[in-house]
Each structure stands twice: as C-alpha cells, then as structure tokens.
Amino acid sequence: MRDRRTAILEAAARVIARRGVRGLRVEELAVEAGVSKALIYYHFDGRAGLLGSTLGFIGDRAERYTAGPSGPASLSGASPPPAGREELERSLLLEFQDVPEVRENSAAWGELRASAVFDPELRGELARSGLSWVREVADLLRSATSRTGAGVSGPVLVAAAERLTALLEGLSARWLSGILPLEHARALMREAIAVELQQLGAGVRADCDRVAVDV
Amino acid sequence: MRDRRTAILEAAARVIARRGVRGLRVEELAVEAGVSKALIYYHFDGRAGLLGSTLGFIGDRAERYTAGPSGPASLSGASPPPAGREELERSLLLEFQDVPEVRENSAAWGELRASAVFDPELRGELARSGLSWVREVADLLRSATSRTGAGVSGPVLVAAAERLTALLEGLSARWLSGILPLEHARALMREAIAVELQQLGAGVRADCDRVAVDV
DNA sequence: GTCTATAAAGCGATAGAC
DNA sequence: GTCTATCGCTTTATAGAC
Known part of the structure; x- marks a missing residue:
C-alpha cells in the first residue's frame, strides 16, 4: 500500500461513493482507511480540507483512466491511437460501466x-x-471529423464537446440514482455522439440523405 | 400568507436551494419559516418525512410553471399553443432564468x-x-416535427426527449455550481434542440445540404 | 507520524405548558 | 396548533502520550 495520506484519499472516494459527501463521517472514513480519526486531522485541514483534496484526487484519477490505454486490448501492440470516432466513443462510454472503480469515480x-x-x-x-x-473531448471530436468535416471551427467543436460532457453528467446522475438502466444510458450517449458527429459533417452520409428523402 | 404547513414547505424549498438537502437544518428552516422547531415536527414526520413532502411540493410547482402560460405575454389572448418548436424551446429554456423562483426550484x-x-x-x-x-417533451417534439418529419416513431421521439432532458439537467448543474454562465447554458441548450430537431427531420433543410456540399 | 481518550459542538427529536 | 425548554445521541475536532 502507498503512503497513508493516499490511502486515506482512496478510502474517502470509496466512502463518498457509498454514502455521499454529506454522509461521509470522519470516523467511518478512519475505519475504511484503517487509520485513526486523529491521523486524518493530522494530514488534512479538517473535514473541509479533506473534501477539497479528495475532489482533486478524484479529478486526477478520472483523467488518468479517461486518457489511458483502452484496457487489456491495448497490450497487444504499440499501435497509434484508434480512429477518432472509436476513441471518442470509448472515452465517453467509459463512464458507463458497472465496475467498482468506475462507478465509484462517477x-x-x-x-x-x-x-x-x-x-x-x-x-x-x-x-x-x-x-x-x-478540451480533451473537443480534440477527439476534431480527430473524428478531420477527414470529412474539414474546416470545422474551434468554437463549434468546443460547443459540441460541452454538450456531450454535460449530457454525460446528466445521464450519469440518472443512472446512479437508479432511474435509468445502464444499457439505456449507453445507448442514449452513443446516439448523441452520432447526432453531434453528423452535425459536424462526419456522420455516415446516408443518414443525411435518408432524411432528405423523407421530405 | 397561507397556512403554516405550506409556509414551511415554501421555506424548505428556499433553504434547500440555499444550503442543499445536505445543509438543511431543522432549526434554520424554523427561522426561515418563522415558526418553532417543534411545529415542524408536529406537521411532518421527522426530517425524512419533511424531505419527502418537500420533493412532492417542488415537483408540483415545477409542473405548474412548466405547463403553464408563458408569462405576461400570455395575458394578451386565449390563442392556441404556439408553434411546436417555439413551445419546445420555451419549455426547455424556462429552467435557465436567474429569477428566484426558478433558480430555487432548479x-x-x-x-x-x-x-x-x-x-x-x-x-x-x-x-x-x-x-x-x-413524455411532455416527447409530445412537444412531435408537435415540432409534425409537418416536416411525418412518420417519426414514438421511441425515437422519446429517446430525443431523454437526451434533451438529461442534457438540461447536466447544464443546469453546471450553471448552478457557477462554472457555466447562464447565457452560455441557454445557447448550448438551444443548439441541442436545433440539432435534435434537424435529426428528426424538422430542421432547416439547408443545413443538411450545406454539410453535403462540404464533402 | 500515529495512537487513545476526551472535550466541544451540532443537531434531531420530544415533553409539557398554553 | 404553537411555543419554550431540554434531552441525548452523533460527529467534529483537539490534547497529549508514544
């Protein structure tokens, strides 16, 4: 195990995921981390400071698993990043998995x-x-549209990225509160990606044609 | 002022908007409502019962201002509901206003x-x-697409409605936490509506043509 | 750095008068 | 129905030994 301070932060993320921020009790955290209450006050500036540090810790961890390799499959070679769209989908759907680490972070x-x-x-x-x-999602959008959607301006990409990330947070909240099944959330997210990409000019051309035919 | 019970619920909505559910203290609520703590326990079944009642109260109030007339303008006549798309935009943008009642409800x-x-x-x-x-948003989408997008199936409308409402919640969370300016949130919401409507076949046809030209 | 023990405060909930 | 007064548990935070 790493140093105690890190162990406390990891435990804090677990407790927050289980009880919420308001439900976090310093005593429960101490038990979870296997340390005494006093040690937590030694390492952090009270409950408030602990929460701030935990937010930073979680943010860093999220960046790591979002930007990192795509799991076991990536062991098979040092190939360059996959096609833009796949990478984009992978990155945004990563949050919707019912595995402890991801659910905990979300x-x-x-x-x-x-x-x-x-x-x-x-x-x-x-x-x-x-x-x-x-910014990261905007870059992925740029990669995904680099062939067919040449000339898409930065602000447009950023706006699309803001919509996709905000949507992800909204869907995530519904999933976690048990009112939206995981697979449904994933499907809605995938569709939103398709809609945004098409809007940016990178979608399957047939979709646009089909719509035109409907008229 | 109405009866005490309602006054307490109104005060509870204000306190929750200010401090959060987590931050709601029965004592603070008593001061806000201008009653004693004991009276709150007399009217509601403890803190938990109070929260449940407040949730219902807020839900009802939201339905009222979402489904209701569109403000002062509606005084001018008993005209039938406006064109689908306008009504849709009005309904979804209603949540993004910096007036106390709306902000409080959100x-x-x-x-x-x-x-x-x-x-x-x-x-x-x-x-x-x-x-x-x-369901309400899906109905509005149907109205907005009834002319150009004939034949759009129900599930497709519902999925679009789910994406729009989830996006709204995500944007709302960012606005309320102060990391997204109100006007920016409104713009993103409007764009999302446009994107979804176009996808459903109700958008300005030129947009789709423009994209095709880019190829 | 880490622990045990304890002080200090916060807060939900109730008793009983009016 | 409404209030004042108070109880008692929970939780934060610190003191002081090792």
Whole structure:
C-alpha cells in the first residue's frame, strides 16, 4: 500500500461513493482507511480540507483512466491511437460501466459536483477539471471529423464537446440514482455522439440523405 | 400568507436551494419559516418525512410553471399553443432564468436528484416526475416535427426527449455550481434542440445540404 | 507520524405548558 | 396548533502520550 495520506484519499472516494459527501463521517472514513480519526486531522485541514483534496484526487484519477490505454486490448501492440470516432466513443462510454472503480469515480464526482453548488470552495477544482475534460473531448471530436468535416471551427467543436460532457453528467446522475438502466444510458450517449458527429459533417452520409428523402 | 404547513414547505424549498438537502437544518428552516422547531415536527414526520413532502411540493410547482402560460405575454389572448418548436424551446429554456423562483426550484430539484443516489426512498417520486417530464417533451417534439418529419416513431421521439432532458439537467448543474454562465447554458441548450430537431427531420433543410456540399 | 481518550459542538427529536 | 425548554445521541475536532 502507498503512503497513508493516499490511502486515506482512496478510502474517502470509496466512502463518498457509498454514502455521499454529506454522509461521509470522519470516523467511518478512519475505519475504511484503517487509520485513526486523529491521523486524518493530522494530514488534512479538517473535514473541509479533506473534501477539497479528495475532489482533486478524484479529478486526477478520472483523467488518468479517461486518457489511458483502452484496457487489456491495448497490450497487444504499440499501435497509434484508434480512429477518432472509436476513441471518442470509448472515452465517453467509459463512464458507463458497472465496475467498482468506475462507478465509484462517477458517484464521487457527481457528489462533489453537486456539493459545489453550495460550497464555493470546491468550484475552482471543479472548473479546472471540467475545462480540461471539455478540451480533451473537443480534440477527439476534431480527430473524428478531420477527414470529412474539414474546416470545422474551434468554437463549434468546443460547443459540441460541452454538450456531450454535460449530457454525460446528466445521464450519469440518472443512472446512479437508479432511474435509468445502464444499457439505456449507453445507448442514449452513443446516439448523441452520432447526432453531434453528423452535425459536424462526419456522420455516415446516408443518414443525411435518408432524411432528405423523407421530405 | 397561507397556512403554516405550506409556509414551511415554501421555506424548505428556499433553504434547500440555499444550503442543499445536505445543509438543511431543522432549526434554520424554523427561522426561515418563522415558526418553532417543534411545529415542524408536529406537521411532518421527522426530517425524512419533511424531505419527502418537500420533493412532492417542488415537483408540483415545477409542473405548474412548466405547463403553464408563458408569462405576461400570455395575458394578451386565449390563442392556441404556439408553434411546436417555439413551445419546445420555451419549455426547455424556462429552467435557465436567474429569477428566484426558478433558480430555487432548479437547485432544489438538482439536490433531491443527487440525494436520491444515496436515499432509495426518494427515487419513487423522482422517477414519477422524470417520466412525465420526458413524455411532455416527447409530445412537444412531435408537435415540432409534425409537418416536416411525418412518420417519426414514438421511441425515437422519446429517446430525443431523454437526451434533451438529461442534457438540461447536466447544464443546469453546471450553471448552478457557477462554472457555466447562464447565457452560455441557454445557447448550448438551444443548439441541442436545433440539432435534435434537424435529426428528426424538422430542421432547416439547408443545413443538411450545406454539410453535403462540404464533402 | 500515529495512537487513545476526551472535550466541544451540532443537531434531531420530544415533553409539557398554553 | 404553537411555543419554550431540554434531552441525548452523533460527529467534529483537539490534547497529549508514544
């Protein structure tokens, strides 16, 4: 195991995912992390400081697994990144998996985002992580449209990225609160990607033709 | 002022919008409502019962201002509902206004949705309200596409409605947490509506042609 | 750095008078 | 129906030993 401080942050992410930010009790966190309560106060500046650090920790971790290799498959070779659209879909659908690490990160992230509405101290980190995420998705959109959609301007890509990331957060919230099945959320996300790409001029041309025929 | 019970619910919506569900203290609510703590326990079944009642109250209020007339302008006559697309935009952009009642409702709704992730008791009401909202938006989409997009199937409309409502929630969360300016949120929402409508075959035909020319 | 023990405060909930 | 007063548990936070 890594140093105690990191162990506490990992435990905090787990507890937040399970109980929410308001449900996080320093004592429960201590048990989860296998340390004493006092040690948490030694390493962090009270409960508030702990939450801030945890938000940063979760943001970093999310960037790591979003930007990283696409799992076991990537072991098979040092091939250059896959075609833009696949990479885009992979990246955005990554959040919709019922595996502990992902669910934990999504839940914790959603909690901290919701908490930021009432706690201005958390907004800085939230804005920072959000911005880099939007930029990343905008880049993926550019790659995905580089062949067919040449000449798409930056702001248009950024707007599409903002819509896709905001949609992802909305769908994620519904999934986590149990009112939207996982597969349904994935399907809606995939469709949204297709719609945005088509709008940017990278969609399957037939779709656009079909629509025209309907008229 | 109405009866005390209603006054307490109104105060609860205000406090939740200000402090969040997590931050709601019975004592603070008592001060806000101008009553004693004990009276709250007399009218509601503890804190949990109070939250449940408040969720219902907020849901009803949201339906009222979503389905209701479009403000002062509607005083001018008993004209039938406006063209589908305008009505759709009006309905979805209604949530993005920096007036107390709307902001309060949005914030409280977002809070209760976030709380439902960790409190299964809140999910029933959430699912009920969410479903009727999706249906309403799907109906508006049908109206907006009835001329040019004849023959669009129900499930396709529902999926588009689900994407738009989920996007709205995602954008709303960002607006309320102060990382997305109100006007930017409105613009993104409007664009999303345009993109979805075009996909459904109701968009300005020229857009699709333009894309085809780019190839 | 890490623990045990304890102080201090917060908060939900109730009793009982009016 | 509404209030004042208070109880009692929970939770944050710190003191001080090792």
